[in-house]
Amino acid sequence: MNEPSGLTIRPATEADLPAIVAMLADDPLGATRESPDDLAPYARALKRLTEDPHQHVVVAVRGERVVGTLQLTFVPGLSRRGSTRSIIEGVRIHADERGSGLGTRFIEWAVDRSREENCQLVQLTSDVSRTDAHRFYERLGFTPSHVGFKLQL
């Protein structure tokens, strides 16, 4: 998808992994859980993601530079009359691009893709500490209607 601003949103490839993992790690929470010096586990995961038609790992590219990434997952279900929902995970925007409107365009892209797949619901969870992100999602029309529970295994 080509944007008038010179922004392209396209599927991530293995060549994008150094930039993607650098963004995952350049984050107060991600810093402790990523390994930018060892890309092998990310390459294995990207291969599995690329083979799965319900998974869409994308990058936002400006010029030649990867400036954002997110993962959009389509999840069919029985509830709500057999509706499909989408889940947005792993949203990262390059530090240089924060405040540029890229985050808004990126989430709008994910919402548009979800509509195209006939999803009735888009959902995401955000760590309670990310209060700026919460205001951002509320501005985009998301409702903080749920508590997100996690269990580390």
Added chain:
Amino acid sequence: MNEPSGLTIRPATEADLPAIVAMLADDPLGATRESPDDLAPYARALKRLTEDPHQHVVVAVRGERVVGTLQLTFVPGLSRRGSTRSIIEGVRIHADERGSGLGTRFIEWAVDRSREENCQLVQLTSDVSRTDAHRFYERLGFTPSHVGFKLQL
């Protein structure tokens, strides 16, 4: 999976749909969004779910009777060093079985299956109004660390 209590947890089939949809609708939130008199959309959704190796819609059966349902989804990802997480959705326990320990066994089953799939994280969201459910998940070790955002399309 056979439990000593006479409980079996197994994949849902089309024959289970009347019981499953009745449980989805027998709920303060579900009552307004389900259609137990029209099973066709549920049958279509179950077919898609059954064909997807990352989706596991299961029922808990006691004797011949379906007494619970949940959906377990395995979601590979790039973050956390390419880790896979599982998502639990659509948990319903028959009204007659509430307080029987079935909910606990059911979530423990989902956590065990997630471990078998090498998931590093199990997650779920629960409507902010379901405060009893929140205490239940916290007792099982889940942390309410996230805000769950939804956007209806």
